[in-house]
Amino acid sequence: MVIDIPMAVKKYKKNLTINFKIRFLLLIIYCLLLAGCKEGRLRLATTTSFDNSGLLKVILAEFEKEKKIKTDVIAVGTGAALLRLGRNGNCDILITHSMPDEEEFIKDGFGIDRREIMWNDFVLLGPKNDPAKVKDKDLMLGLKNIVENQALFVSRGDESETHKKEKDLWEKIRIKPSGKWYLETRQGMGQALMIANENNAYCLCDRGTYQ
Incomplete structure (x- = not known):
């Protein structure tokens, strides 16, 4: 193609739809309740592609305003690097795109409640x-x-x-x-x-x- x-x-550079933003915002809130955050801060690790899309910035602005919780975004280039952050306990929520690695991550006891929110x-x-x-x-x-x-x-x-x-x-x-x-x-x-x-x-x- x-x-x-x-x-x-x-x-x-375009923003995505309001419906998707709301869906993703709800996911973050749900994950926050599961993972918990210390001293009003949430560590969110994701890929550079998703971070560069501009969507995350829009969602987090709404989330931080509503929940009064600061979010620290850690953007890395690969799913494997993301999962290493999780294994080392350096983030609260992971957004990644490598299903086999994610399933192994959960199986090994490093994470809970894996959910598919997007496809590509x-x-x-x-x-x-x-x-x-x-x-x-x-x-x-x-x-x-x-x-x-x-x-x-x-x-x-x-x-x-x-x-x-x-x-x-x-x-x-x-x-x-x-x-x-x-x-x-x-x-x-x-x-x-x-x-x-x-x-x-x-x-x-x-x-x-x-x-």
């Missing part, structure tokens, strides 16, 4: 002129076209869940990406999108960040 990246960057999938974004001709192609065929045309591809390169998905796709088509056409940013999703936009490059993005 090819989408004009300037449009993606614009949508990346991936889209291939690229410049409007689509030099690799990947529009209307499935994801793996699109990546093959990018390699064959040596079109610039921007990778997060940060071992995030999105980066792991990208590596899995390369493995499935038996390609080890390298060379001038492949740029690893070692940045979060928002920064990777900006770099792709500036360089007229392709980029694998989670749909939640794009929309």
